[in-house]
Amino acid sequence: MVTIYVDNMPYQVREGQNLLVACLSLGFDIPHFCWHPALHSVGSCRLCAVKIFRDENDTRGRIFMSCMTPATEGVRISINDPEARHFRASVIEWLMLNHPHDCPVCDEGGECHLQDMTVMTGHVYRRTRKKKRTYSNQNLGPFINHEMNRCIQCYRCVRFYRDYAGGRDLDVFGVHSRVYFGRLEEGALENEFSGNLVEICPTGVFTDKTFKKRYTRKWDLQTAPSICVHCGLGCNTIAGERYGTLRRILNRYNGQVNGYFLCDRGRFGYDFLNSDRRVREPLAKTGQGSGSTALEPISADEALSRLVDIVQNSSRVIGIGSPRTPLEANFALRDLVGEENFSSGMAQAEQDLVSLIVHILREGPAPSASLRELESADAALILGEDLTNTAPMMALYLRQSVRRKPMAVVNELRIPGWLDAAVRGAVQGNKGPLFIAAPIAAGLDDVATETYHAAPDDIARLGFAVAHELDTQAPAVVDLPADRHALAVRIAAALREAERPVVVSGTSSMSPAVIQAAANVAWALHSRGRQVTLSFVAPECNSLGVALMEGRSLEDAIEMAERGQVDTVVTLENDLFARAPRDLVDRLRASCRNFVVIDHCLTGTAEVADLVLPAAAFAESQGTLVNNEGRAQRSYRVFPAPDPIGESRRWLSKAVMARARGRTEEWESFDDLVTRMRQALPVFQPVSNLAPSADARIVGRKIARQPHRCSGRTAMLANVSMREPPPPRDADSPLSFSMEGFQGISPPPLNPRYWAPGWNSAQSLNKFQEEIAGPLRGGDPGQRLIEPRDNGGREYFNAIPVAFSPSDDEWLILPSYHIFGSEELSALSPAIAERIPSAYVAIGEEDADLLGMSEGMLARVEIAGAAESLPARIVADLPRGVALLPKGLERLKGLAIPVRARIGKAVQAEKS
């Protein structure tokens, strides 16, 4: 720690950071543009100027950029010096010369960093009379709106997009006062993290196009802390609503999880909630006698009486839960049907994989890495994952991790780590060790040290071989080809040299051997004394959570139903057709008398149900999700779903009451349900510590979901009723559906938005952090449920698979993943839908030659007797004998991949 003097007052700050960061951490307001906590300092906007004095006798001082000056012992600065203030106001005046001043029609207005900085510096009067410079804009695709005239050339966008996220198609063009930020030609931004430009851009150049369609000012949005449901990483988000529609997703900083960023699936996938696939009223098959099978709307009361009727008259009810639904709803279902009748809703293969992951993380000794920890790993091995498409944010942080090792040079040169231009110059293109073994080239291949493309069994064998190289106690792989062995030796050497290596794997290859191999590598590294962490990709937002409930697999449940012991199946927020082959689900449907589905979208499963109950989706319900790390996180209602839509656990509570026949209601409230869950399943003990309970108050008040500037409170519903209705009550949380309540800095798990006096934009986040880029004040939210046992006597996995051998007439079908399309909910969002590729079958070059196929030619893929014609995609490095089918894409749902298939040229329909 060193002492710095800010306007003659001494403060203790950490040595080595720059003055801007130090002062912002201390709570001072220093205007800034080009500096961003994740992108560091480049000193180009010149806004963060402060006066620096040689010593206490120096009265003149000199202007320095605070972002470029290290905090050293005894440095004396002045933020409020008149000359420094004048300078900063001048910079803003310059920036505003060409700015269109179109705040009233600008999407950024009201949460604009440029507005904030303009006000902060005191620039109020436009003196110049010359004409403003103008640009033409580009269509950048369905996510991002482009309005170049507003640009103040801070370069943040290209620095994030290119330097940080590895994108290539956004750049800066031109020189002097005509620099242009855009693409070479119009088209959708290709990078998976383009949505962050919305928050990175300090003004309205890059704005959220999906938000624009239903635009609302920030101050009119009702917001609440939420958790992203579109992959297993559990990124923290702020969801915003007005007039009953979800309008947008913003990043919610969590120092342990997603930091400052979100992926595009997470940011733009929310719109399924507003889609026409929503179930907005109960549906039932009416006219049983006449044999009608169409679902028709019924009233909420009738739905409830039917539900009560069904559960009261059923001797045995099976509950099929869901890995995309919070713990509480799953537990409510389990409570309804009983432990032995509860299914996790995952297919056997997937459940085995997720349970294996839980087992590995519990048995240890290598703990699971938090998402943010990946950024500081100095070596990484990825086994069987295409992270950019399966867990995009993990890819973003591993992309930063490759700079970790070359950064040692920076320290040698005594260059501060925040001096971005110099650091990037020192690091050059040098990359630390990152090895990727996956079936095909993945999004991170461009920063990989070496890549190995092979079938899952061969990937696993490589992993096992690496583990053996690290620790001879680990089983050896026999008959490993020399080149593979050499690769294993190189990987082992790189990992051994690292201090904080990470091994990444997951469920995407659908191979337990790959996951076991990853565990062996991590454990071997641990035995070598390395601080190794493991990071597994989980398929869905609550896969680990539901796996911890240890329910039956889907196949198991179906078998039970088929044995004829079941009257009723209740399916919770789960499209079984996406998880199991069609005939299996059909058999389930046929084997039970009543098939009840509780879901928010009309899935294929809902379509065959007898009774569909409209469920609240993520922003309309409260719940706890367990991410891939084993971290439980709470997501809150942003707005109450309109009647008769209800939170799943509410429907279930009615069913429980009916079934219990007079049993006292044990979980009327959310907190009661959590308590009961903790009693029944001790693994969930920490869940009650995630956030303050519903009765918590801050200075006697609930926390307001609406900002204090929210407008139209009394008029919003005037077209329905002139009487002002009371705001909806929220009995489940300490948040209120109103602008009445506490508006200050709330406890992190409950914080509904980032706002501080003078800081209306997302940059106000710095007021919520203990120090810049550090933990939130009050601690980062979330609790880890899975920690390795202290001294677990684990044994290495030794089921090493035999090498994959391709056959000439059958192909091993594996899933390929797409950030847009492979996840079912986000795929329903119109913006995401525009980016979903059409279905295909990918084969390697050698196989293409063998089959006489070329790119785009129709291939006939025959799986277990059913055939499908798909255009072929030839992938150069796909191993021989392996073919890929994109997961989740329409027509390909529910395939029990991996599977063997026959592939041939499709016979073209004869032209008449």
Added chain:
Amino acid sequence: MTLSIEDLEGIARIEKDKRESFTYQINVCVAAGCLSCQSGVLKEAFEKEVSRRGWENWCSVKGVGCLGLCAAGPLISIQPDGTYYRGVGAPDVSEILESLGGAPIPRLDCASSRPFFEQQPKIVLENSGRIDPERIEDYIAEDGYKALYNALRMMRPSEVIEQVLASGLRGRGGAGFPTGVKWTAVAKASNGNKFVVCNADEGDPGAFMDRSILESDPHRVIEGMAVAAYAVGANTGFIYVRAEYPLAVQRVRTAISQARHLGVLGNNVFNSQFSFDINVRLGAGAFVCGEETALIASIEGRGGRPRPRPPFPAEFGLWGQPTLINNVETFANIPPIIRKGGKWFATIGTEKSKGTKVFALAGRVNNTGLIEVPMGTTLREIVFQIGGGIPGDRAFKAVQTGGPSGGCIPEQFLDMAVDYESLASVGSIMGSGGLIVMDDTSCMVDVAHFFMEFCMSESCGKCVPCRVGTSQIYHLLNRITKGEGKLSDLDMLEDLSDLLKNTSLCGLGQTAPNPIMSTLRYFRDEYVAHIEEKRCPAEACKIHEAREAV
């Protein structure tokens, strides 16, 4: 097989013998200025005529580098008479040959410009106009590559640096940083492969010192770089030269390949442990690429935008390695310093600025061209003796030094001895060596306007003060030159200039306001006349037309 000193001396001897065998040498300038007025044709005409007359054995015709008086080209010099002819054309060839040995032809003689040729003790340009820039042998005959031999075989790297330190040589690129100190810093940097970079991205409007040196005596620069590389421990050099200098690029490339062929570039030069090679990189004409960090970015293949210093390139330059960046003229000073010693060099010039300085003398002056004068020469000597005064004996108004980064120096400082400090004290800079003379027909507002337009369009667009400030100042000046200014604009100009100077990221923005600040300081009355009386005292600005158009 590597080159030995005997080989070098052998080449020099043969070359000298050959020279001495000629009674007369006709040196035709083939640098870019004269070439553009057909000196190439002239040289052929001489060669043809000499051979027609059968005089080949006693009269040589040679293409040489710049003779200096560029505005009067094509120039030729006749040795050993020391006669200079100006504006020579092919029809004059016979007459000149006839006159050899007799009195000079008055019609072509540069008699009136005699002081121009005689008052310049040349160091950097010592070979310019004397040797054929496309023949390494000619350079070797003038003690070429002897400095490199001396350095490699007789001196330790630290001794080389000591000589440079002792010479007091300061960077000729403009800022005047002591060269020896810079070399010491690079030599001390311990990590990695070091690089030597020659900055030949001469971008100032009207400046052509570096171009002329590269066109007239490219080997001198190569030798200087090689000595520097030896001193700091580098093995690779880059010459970053503008693509707009095709002749310089071609001559440098020729020189590099000759040097490689002879073995003064390559492995184990002069049988030492020292290996060195040079690559040429072309700049695309951005002024800002003369700034060293932008230059580095450009060589690395990135956009030419500066980054904040520190770290300085001496520790952290090209591809993150310690890099020595010096200007063409700085390197050109090195061979004589090594040959004759730093002490000798330190006897020339003023207390703090040693040696000579090459200027591109332009504007309202009789003898326009390239000059080299010792530091400490007064402006009056430069303008009125070497420069031959102002055409039409009009009144001197100011000289502008340092290009767009420099200021305008008024008449009261004419007797000031020119060096880094004195120029800075009057609000200008040495710069790379542009020197523009102005008389009473030059409008100082217009001059400031011109340079600000240049800086505005050459700003890279990275930092705000430069990107926006230059354009802001330009528009204010534009208004004033149109007669639409207000007196309050002058305060705003001063305010903006001050901000720009104090807060820009790189030298371009920091020095861009110099022309405005110095003209506002010395010629404020002209600004006031534009604003209050709506007239341009020099009648250069088109205020009337602008008013009439309204």
